[in-house]
Amino acid sequence: MRQRIAALHATLDPVHLLSEIRSAQRRLVAISDPPVLSEPAANPAPTLEEFLSGLRTAWQSGEVRPTAQPKLTAKRSRRRPDPFATASEQLWSWFEAEPWRTAREFLDRLQMEKPGVYPDARLRTLQRRLKIWRQEAACQMVFGILSIADGAE
Template sequence: MLATADPVMLFTAIRAAQEDLGRRVDRRGAQVTPEEPVVIDLQRFTANLKTAWKAGEVRPTHKRSYRRTKPYPKRPTMLGPYEAQIWSWLEAEPTLSAAVVLQRLMNVDQTRFTNKSLRTCRWQ
């Protein structure tokens, strides 16, 4: 059977199956009625092969773009209540390092800022 198979017809059938698969993936989860099988037009397919490579030939089974399904709430930052204080320190001393800022925040609120926080910005 393989010896008598037409390679162009096999290639056309593969592309039609890829297109069908791409449509099914895009409809995933949606309640839709099944479509009729794809009719293969060999003349149109072979005529398209001459120029498909120029356009990059994007196949329908290529990965679709990511769509976020639901918004995730942003967590509040632990520096939020102290942002005005930090900005005033940085305006007074623009060369202030992150370690010094965290050291000052540890002096302001020892319960929220600890040595563990300070270790995250030191190069030791």
């Protein structure tokens, strides 16, 4: 029994087996899907020059594999009331006038105008809001669109 197993093991060459499998697969494809004469020939691989010239704008096309597409999820809405609902227009006007200011500076201005209404704990919320506004302003300047979400449509 050991000799038979050793003889069988000696005949098993993984590279040869793989080539036989690929050959059988090609024969199956040829049988099941004969070429149609009206179909255009497959696009040949691009030359090195074509590939290199396309690198500058390749990032715009994104990932081409269907398995790599991100799953679209609904944007999560606010779960708590907006603490800056009454001051949003004022904050926006300050931001438009001086976009380089930090959220800390804007919060300090709000606290001076309305003492006791906006505690320091709201700083992170204001930072997030300014981040979104800056992102939208950058998209507007670079791409001419209002936000990244608008450009994806």
